[in-house]
Structures are given as structure tokens and as C-alpha cells.
Amino acid sequence: MDAELEQFLMSRTNNIQSLRQMAVDTIREAIVMGYYKPGEPIRERQIAEKMNISTTPVKEAFRTLEYEGLVETVPRKGTFVSNMADTSIEEILMLRASVEGLCARLAAEKMTPADKQKLKQQLERMDILLQEQRVEELVQENTTFHRMIVTYAQSPMMEQTWNTVSAFDRAFRKLALQQNKEQTEGFAEHWRVFEAVEQSDGETAELEMKSHILRTLDHVMKQEQRRRGE
Amino acid sequence: MDAELEQFLMSRTNNIQSLRQMAVDTIREAIVMGYYKPGEPIRERQIAEKMNISTTPVKEAFRTLEYEGLVETVPRKGTFVSNMADTSIEEILMLRASVEGLCARLAAEKMTPADKQKLKQQLERMDILLQEQRVEELVQENTTFHRMIVTYAQSPMMEQTWNTVSAFDRAFRKLALQQNKEQTEGFAEHWRVFEAVEQSDGETAELEMKSHILRTLDHVMKQEQRRRGE
DNA sequence: TATTATTAACTGATATATCAGATATCAAAG
DNA sequence: CTTTGATATCTGATATATCAGTTAATAATA
Structure with missing residues (x-):
């Protein structure tokens, strides 16, 4: 050993x-x-x-x-x-996109005004961190945001499923620990998810969350290509 | 006790x-x-x-x-x-639709001709059972079909995730054990999934599988309404 | 009588010894 | 030299005893 x-x-x-x-x-x-x-x-x-x-x-x-x-x-x-x-980052993010998309839909349908307020505060906190370029904390708070969506979905099954996917995601991110910084891009997309949630528009919330994560996937893939091209 | x-x-x-x-x-x-x-x-x-x-x-x-x-x-x-x-059959089937949809996509991209052959044989077996109205066995073989798709996706993560969702699904089905028979409808949809898989068309495979399961959800919901209406 | 302190009886948590299959080692037989 | 088979030694699997919180019953106290 x-x-x-x-x-x-x-x-x-x-x-x-x-x-x-x-x-x-x-x-x-x-x-x-x-x-x-x-x-x-x-x-x-x-x-x-x-x-x-x-x-x-x-x-x-x-x-x-x-x-x-x-x-x-x-x-x-x-x-x-x-x-x-056997599990690629591509598969991980595709699954995350689907699962969190559904969570966003359920959250939009179930959240109380108070819940929505808390979610908004979280995003505002993240905006400040983004402006001040406190990347480390921002990554942390970003995870919190996503976890909040899952929690507000109020579905034990969704939570369990998310845990499973997250385990793979964590493993992968540490193994190839780049991309965290890249994620600071497209943070504005969170607000679009929020807007849908605020209006209790489940369908839009799902679409926004899903495409948000898929765009992250795009970034990762392009970055991968760039690295290979060098 | x-x-x-x-x-x-x-x-x-x-x-x-x-x-x-x-x-x-x-x-x-x-x-x-x-x-x-x-x-x-x-x-x-x-x-x-x-x-x-x-x-x-x-x-x-x-x-x-x-x-x-x-x-x-x-x-x-x-x-x-x-x-x-706190988990409804609606949520379960929505998640299953997403997860199995992704599995179908991956399977379509990864399956070998031999794999496709086995999948085809499975569907043919189911066709016979359907014609002969051997419902009990059909339900069994239907589960096998869905499991095959997951297996052929060749992704440990997808498999784990599917297991989690299935645990909830099983629990719900037994608790409210109807609907099994209803599922004999729309079995033709499986062939549409297969056709996409055969052509290695991941995107179509995902869509077909997803809408197949969502249609099942529709049936369940309508049945639920009917029961309440009586 | 109401309240508090004590204890007894739960529960899961942990440590340890032992069981049993899998595997590698090595000696005897061919 | 190769093969075979006994055996020592890995591994996880299981049983059991004990530890340590938690809770409810009970007795002592105000």
C-alpha cells in the first residue's frame, strides 16, 4: 500500500x-x-x-x-x-440535465413564495461573488443552488437519483479537475430558471435547467477538443 | 408484528x-x-x-x-x-421516461449487430405472447425488454440510476397493482424504439422511448380519473 | 399531585472471532 | 518437466458479544 x-x-x-x-x-x-x-x-x-x-x-x-x-x-x-x-462526462451531464430539469419542473410547481424568496437570495449572493471574481466560493454556492432545486422538488426519489448521479459527477470532476472556472460563464442562465420557477411555470423551468446544463456540456466538450488540438 | x-x-x-x-x-x-x-x-x-x-x-x-x-x-x-x-406515479414515470430515454440513446450508439439481433428476438417473443394474450408472461418479458435497453447502454451510472428509479416504480406498482394489463396496449411502440436503435439513431431512440413511457403515464392518469369519476 | 431524577429496556453501532469460498503454493506422481 | 492434488493463506461473510445513545417507566422529591 x-x-x-x-x-x-x-x-x-x-x-x-x-x-x-x-x-x-x-x-x-x-x-x-x-x-x-x-x-x-x-x-x-x-x-x-x-x-x-x-x-x-x-x-x-x-x-x-x-x-x-x-x-x-x-x-x-x-x-x-x-x-x-465506462462512464463519460458527456453521459454524466446528459443525465444530470434530465434529472435536474425534472427537479426544476417539480420545484416550480411546489415551491411556496417563501421558498422562491430564498432561491432568489441565493442567486443574488452568487451574483456578488461573480462580480468580485471569488471563484472558489462561487463554485461552492453554485452547487448549493443546484441542490436547492433538488430539495424544493420535494421528491425522495428525485433526491436519491440525484445523489447517485452526483456521486459520479464528483468523482469525474476531481479526476479531471478543470472546468470549474469555466462554469462561471453562463451563470446568467440561472436567472432564467428562476424566472420560470417564480411564475410556477414547470415546463419552462425544466427546459431552462436542462439546456443550462447541456450548455455546460458543450463548453466541456469544446474545451476537450481544444486541448487535443494543441 | x-x-x-x-x-x-x-x-x-x-x-x-x-x-x-x-x-x-x-x-x-x-x-x-x-x-x-x-x-x-x-x-x-x-x-x-x-x-x-x-x-x-x-x-x-x-x-x-x-x-x-x-x-x-x-x-x-x-x-x-x-x-x-411524497412520490407520485406521475413523477416516477416522468423520471423513468428520461432515464430510459437516455439509455436508449446510448444503446443505439453502442450496440453491436449481435446485440440488436437479441433485442429483436425479445420483441418477437413479446409479439407472440401478445397475440396469445398471455398477459402474465408478457408483463415479465416487457420488464426484460426495458432492462435490456439499460444493459446495452453500457453505463454503470445509468444502471445504478435506473435501479433507484425502479425500486420506487416496483413499490408503487405493487401498492396499486392495476395498470399491468393496460400496458399491453401500445406494445407496438417498442418496435419504433427498435427501429431507431437498429439504425444507430440515438436521438430518435431517445425520443421514442421517452414518449412511449410518457404515453403509459397518460393511460395511468386517465384510468385514475375514470376511477374517481365512478 | 406534579415534577424531576433514576433506572431499566429498548434501539442501532461497533468490535471481534469464526466460517467458508477462492487462490496461490508447493510437493508428489506421472 | 508437467500435471495433479493437498494445504496454507488470502478474501469477504456471518454470528455474537458488547458499547452507547434514546426512550419510557418508575420512584423519589417538592
């Missing part, structure tokens, strides 16, 4: 809500950071030992990560990092 | 790939069949005892079911059946 990885696993003794959650977060990040490569085995005993916990929470963590698509357990053989290579 | 439920849990001693998987399937079905009602607690010790297994595989099963959105665990307080009431 890589010494750096060992250090990483041991260092995560903080943030204890439950050992299970700690294990989920730590292992996920270890995979996402590239400490484990696709196809490589992850041994529950080893993880447990390095994290100074028992195998029980590690096993439970594996079940969650398996559902997120990050690992795959073959009974009595081992748990392995999934080949996420 | 209901005696009927007790019987149900005890009877599931067959089909042993792993106790964990058995627990997942059994508990899921128990919820879906309505033995457990939304909000009701599910105790891991009780389940383990009735199924004659230890709590370890039950705990792992809970993690999977939690990700599927069927249960919710509050640390040291209990595991409870989720309030799926």
Missing part, C-alpha cells in the same frame, strides 16, 4: 458522526483522489486496520459506495474500484 | 446467493407488499431473528435499501420505512 494513502486513511480520525459515514467519506475521497485505481482491490481488513476501526462499518460503507457505483464487491473474492472509465 | 409478515420473513430461506442479498430482497418486498407502512420502524434484531440470520447482513441490507430510498436510518434511534407517499 502506498505510504501516502496510508497517511490519508489514518488522518481521517476527525469528523465523527458515525464510523460508517467516516468510512464512506474517506474511502470515496481516496478513490476520487486517485489513490486507488480502477480495478484495484480494496481490502476491508486493511482499511479497517489503517483507520483504526473494525470491519463492520467498512462493510456497510462498501454497500453505500457500491450503490454509488464507485466499487464493486464480488462475494468472497474481493471489493474492487469500479471501471468508471 | 403481524403474523402474516412473520410468516413471510421466515419463508424466504430459499434463493441463497448471500444472506445479505436475501435480506435486501425480502425486506424490499415486505415493504413493497405493504407489510410495513410508511414511517413504521423496522428493527434489525427482529428481522434477523425471524429470518434466522444474524444482524450483520441485515445492517448491510439497510444500507442498500437506504440508498434505494425505501428506508431511512436515524443513528441509535431506528430504521424507518420512508414516506414514499
Whole structure:
């Protein structure tokens, strides 16, 4: 085992809500950071030992990560990092566009005036950050905005689904961590989503959110082309 | 605990790939069949005892079911059946339409001639069942068809996502188990999906699959109205 | 009697020991 | 030298005992 990885696993003794959650977060990040490569085995005993916990929470963590698509357990053989290579950023963003589009539609139909006010405040906060070019925070708040839409959809199913997609999205973004800055473009599109939501126009809200994310995809693809062209 | 439920849990001693998987399937079905009602607690010790297994595989099963959105665990307080009431059949089918639509697109782009052949055979099998009005089997094979599309999309993420949506779909269908027969209508639409797939026309495949499922939704909604009108 | 403190009985969370399949090792037989 | 089969040693799977919050019942107190 890589010494750096060992250090990483041991260092995560903080943030204890439950050992299970700690294990989920730590292992996920270890995979996402590239400490484990696709196809490589992850041994529950080893993880447990390095994290100074028992195998029980590690096993439970594996079940969650398996559902997120990050690992795959073959009974009595081992748990392995999934080949996420089979999932492209293109597929991820297409699915995100559809899912968040539907969330926007439901949110538009269900949100109360108070909810709408909060959403508006979020966008205003983001506008300021954009003007001041505080990119780091802006990326953070952007995620919050999207999460708000999902929450306001008030659908456990949509939320679960979004979580699944997000797990892949996060993994991908860290692996190829560019594009975050690019996303500062087209932030104005958020307001178009909001306007539809404000008027409780579900159909428009869905379309706006969907095309917003698909435009992000366009940017990513063009950027990819540019990199290859150089 | 209901005696009927007790019987149900005890009877599931067959089909042993792993106790964990058995627990997942059994508990899921128990919820879906309505033995457990939304909000009701599910105790891991009780389940383990009735199924004659230890709590370890039950705990792992809970993690999977939690990700599927069927249960919710509050640390040291209990595991409870989720309030799926907040999810309507309308939302389920809208999401399914989007997800399977995307799967159809990817499948169309990725499938080999051999794959296409298998898909065609599946549809032919269904045609025969339809002619002979063997509804029970037809419903089964219909599910297989949809699953094939997802599999041929060759995307772990799409598959995971579809699993999540399907968990909700199954739950709803059993709770209000009508509509299965209604689905024998519009089976011809499957062929339109196939034709697009055969020509590797992803865009059309997506649209056809999406509208196919949305038409199912229409049927369900109209049926709902009719029932209320009576 | 109403209120508070105490305890007993839940619950899930965790640690640990053991079971069981999969696999690699290595020695004996061909 | 190759093949075969016994065995040691991996791995995850499972059972069980114990830990630690949570809650409800109960007893002590005002």
C-alpha cells in the first residue's frame, strides 16, 4: 500500500458522526483522489486496520459506495474500484440535465413564495461573488443552488437519483479537475430558471435547467477538443 | 408484528446467493407488499431473528435499501420505512421516461449487430405472447425488454440510476397493482424504439422511448380519473 | 399531585472471532 | 518437466458479544 494513502486513511480520525459515514467519506475521497485505481482491490481488513476501526462499518460503507457505483464487491473474492472509465462526462451531464430539469419542473410547481424568496437570495449572493471574481466560493454556492432545486422538488426519489448521479459527477470532476472556472460563464442562465420557477411555470423551468446544463456540456466538450488540438 | 409478515420473513430461506442479498430482497418486498407502512420502524434484531440470520447482513441490507430510498436510518434511534407517499406515479414515470430515454440513446450508439439481433428476438417473443394474450408472461418479458435497453447502454451510472428509479416504480406498482394489463396496449411502440436503435439513431431512440413511457403515464392518469369519476 | 431524577429496556453501532469460498503454493506422481 | 492434488493463506461473510445513545417507566422529591 502506498505510504501516502496510508497517511490519508489514518488522518481521517476527525469528523465523527458515525464510523460508517467516516468510512464512506474517506474511502470515496481516496478513490476520487486517485489513490486507488480502477480495478484495484480494496481490502476491508486493511482499511479497517489503517483507520483504526473494525470491519463492520467498512462493510456497510462498501454497500453505500457500491450503490454509488464507485466499487464493486464480488462475494468472497474481493471489493474492487469500479471501471468508471465506462462512464463519460458527456453521459454524466446528459443525465444530470434530465434529472435536474425534472427537479426544476417539480420545484416550480411546489415551491411556496417563501421558498422562491430564498432561491432568489441565493442567486443574488452568487451574483456578488461573480462580480468580485471569488471563484472558489462561487463554485461552492453554485452547487448549493443546484441542490436547492433538488430539495424544493420535494421528491425522495428525485433526491436519491440525484445523489447517485452526483456521486459520479464528483468523482469525474476531481479526476479531471478543470472546468470549474469555466462554469462561471453562463451563470446568467440561472436567472432564467428562476424566472420560470417564480411564475410556477414547470415546463419552462425544466427546459431552462436542462439546456443550462447541456450548455455546460458543450463548453466541456469544446474545451476537450481544444486541448487535443494543441 | 403481524403474523402474516412473520410468516413471510421466515419463508424466504430459499434463493441463497448471500444472506445479505436475501435480506435486501425480502425486506424490499415486505415493504413493497405493504407489510410495513410508511414511517413504521423496522428493527434489525427482529428481522434477523425471524429470518434466522444474524444482524450483520441485515445492517448491510439497510444500507442498500437506504440508498434505494425505501428506508431511512436515524443513528441509535431506528430504521424507518420512508414516506414514499411524497412520490407520485406521475413523477416516477416522468423520471423513468428520461432515464430510459437516455439509455436508449446510448444503446443505439453502442450496440453491436449481435446485440440488436437479441433485442429483436425479445420483441418477437413479446409479439407472440401478445397475440396469445398471455398477459402474465408478457408483463415479465416487457420488464426484460426495458432492462435490456439499460444493459446495452453500457453505463454503470445509468444502471445504478435506473435501479433507484425502479425500486420506487416496483413499490408503487405493487401498492396499486392495476395498470399491468393496460400496458399491453401500445406494445407496438417498442418496435419504433427498435427501429431507431437498429439504425444507430440515438436521438430518435431517445425520443421514442421517452414518449412511449410518457404515453403509459397518460393511460395511468386517465384510468385514475375514470376511477374517481365512478 | 406534579415534577424531576433514576433506572431499566429498548434501539442501532461497533468490535471481534469464526466460517467458508477462492487462490496461490508447493510437493508428489506421472 | 508437467500435471495433479493437498494445504496454507488470502478474501469477504456471518454470528455474537458488547458499547452507547434514546426512550419510557418508575420512584423519589417538592
